[in-house]
Amino acid sequence: MKLLLIEDDIPIGTSLQRVLRSAGYNVVWLRHASDAKKFLASYSFDLLLLDIMLPGESGLDLLGWVRARGDATPVIMLTARDSINDRVAGLDGGADDYVPKPFAIEELLSRIRALLRRQCKQLTASWQVGPLSIDTARRKVAVDGVEIKLTAREYDILLALALDAGKVLTRAQIERSASLLEGADSNAIDVHIYNLRSKIGSHLIGTVRGVGYVLENA
Template sequence: MRILLVEDDPQLGDGLSVGLRQAGFAVDWLQDGRAADHALQSESFDLVVLDLGLPGIDGMQVLQAARQRGLRAPVLVLTARDATGDKIAGLDAGADDYLVKPVDLDELAARLRALLRRSAGRAAPVLQRGDLQLDPAARSVSLAGQPIDLPAREFTLLQLLLENAGRVLSRSQIEQSLYGWREEPDSNALEVHIHHLRKKLGSELIRTLRGVGYTIPK
C-alpha cells in the first residue's frame, strides 16, 4: 500500500520512511507543504501521513484543500501540536486519526492498518477467502492451515487484491500501490508476481481480464 509521508524533519522522516517500508508499505516522502499539495492533486495514494508544521504551506491547509478537492484516502496527522484544540481542528478539517510526536513506529503501523480496514469497509483484521488467510499485522499467509512464505512484494500484491476482492484493478492501479517514486518496476514485474502467487496459492485464485487488469472474485 502506497503512503505519502509529509514530514520536514530529515531525521524523523528518514526513520519513518525506513520503518514503514519494513512494515510493508511503499513510501513517498516529501518535506514541504507545497510539494505535498501538488502530489495530492496529481497522484493517488492509499494513505497520507501528514505533519502540520510544514514549510511552504501549513499541513492544516494542505489537508483542508485536499478534502475540498475530494481526496478520499485516509489521512493520519502526525504532529507535535498536542493541545486539545489542535486535535479537534485537525479531525474536523478531515483527518481520520491524530497522533502526537514522539511516535512509536509499531503503533503508527497499527493505526495505518486500522485506517486501511475502515476505508475498505471491513472490521476483521484478517483477510480471508475460502481456505486462504492473510494477516496484515503479522505479515503472514496460510492456505488450508499451512503457512505460505511470500516475499514482501507478493504479500503486498495479494493483500491489495484481497482488499479489493470483486473489483478489477488495472496495471496502473496496482503499480501505484506497490511502488514509490524511487522504485521503477520492470515491464513484466507484475506478471511475474502474479505467476508466483498462482503457483503457490492455486491457478484459479487470481483472474486476468485481458486488457483490463486482475481480480480475485468474491
Template sequence: MALKNQGYAVDCAADGEDGLWYIESHRYDVILLDIMMPKIDGLEVLSRIRKADDDTHVLLLTAKDAVSDKVAGLRAGADDYLIKPFDLEELMARVEALARRACGKKSPVIRIGELEMDLTAKKVSVHGQELHLTSREYLVLEYLVRRQGEVVTRSEIEENVYDENADLMSNVVNSTISLLRKKLQEGGAGQMIQTRRGLGYCIE
C-alpha cells in the same frame, strides 16, 4: 524507512506544496500529514484535499498537544491524530488500522474462500496451511485482496506496491502474478486470480 521496511510503498514530500502535488496526482490508502510544514501547513493541505472531495484517510502528526489543536485537525477532516514524539510501533498500528478502514475492513484478518490473510502478522494460509510467499508476492496479493471484486490494472499494482524509486522491469508484475497463481493453486486455493484481458487482474 520504517514504513518501507514493513512493505509499504511510500512517497515522501518535504513541504506542503509538494505534498499536495503527490496527493492530486496519485491514489493513496493513507496519508501521513505533518501540521508544521514549509510553504503550506498541514491543516491547509488537509482542508484543500477535503474540499476536492478526496476522502483518503489522513493521520496528522504534530508536536502540538493542545486540545484546541486536536479539535482543529479533526474538524478539518483528519481521521486520526498522533502527537510527537511518538512510539514507532503505535504509528505502524494506526497506519494499519487506517489502511484496513480504507478497504472497508475492521478485522486484520481477511478471508476469501479457503484463503486467509492476516494483515498484521503478514501471513497467508490456505486450508489452514501457511503459504510461503516472498515479500513482493505477499504485497501484490494483499493489494489484490484489499480490492477484492475490482479489476486492478498493472499500473495500479506498480504504483501502489512499488515505491517511486523502484527499478521496474516491464514484466515484473506479470511474473509475480504467475508465481502467486502457482503457489495458490498448489496450496489448494484454485485459480483465485483472474485475468481480465486488456484490463488487469481480479480476485474473486
C-alpha cells in the same frame, strides 16, 4: 500500500520512512506543503501522514486544500502540539486521526493499519477469501491454515487482488494498487502472478484473457 509522509524534521522523517518501509509500505517523504500539493495533484496515495508545523503553509492549510478538492484519502496528523484546541482543529479540518509527538512507533503502525482497514471496509486485520487468509498486521498469508512464504511484491499483488476479490483487475490496476515501480517490465505482473499461482494454488487466481486477473472468492 502507498503512503505520503509530510514532515520537515529530517531526523524524524528519516526514521519514519525507514520504519514504514520495513513494515512493508511504499513511502514518499516530502518536507513542504507545496511539494505535497504537486504530488497529490498527479498521484494517489492510500494514506497521508501529515505534520502540522511545516515551513510556509502549515499542515492544517494542506489538510484544508486536500479536503477542498474532494480528496477523501485518510489523514493522520503528527505534531508536538497536543492541546485540545489543536486536536479539535485537526479533526474538524478533516483529519481521521491525531498522534501527538513523541509517540510509540507500534501505536502509529497500529493506527495506520486500522485506518487502512476502515478505508477498505475491512473489520479485522485478517482477510479471508475462500481457503486463503491474509493477516495484514503481520503480512502473513496462509492457504487452508498452512502459511505460505511470499516475496514482498507477491504479497502486495495478492493483497491488491484480495481488496477486490471476485472482480477482474487489469494489469494497470494491479500495478497502481500494488505500487509497483514506474517503468517496470510489462511482463512483471504476469511473472508475479505465475509465481503466486505456484505457491497458493493456480485455481485461486483466474485469468480473463485480454483483460486481467481475478482472485476467486469462493
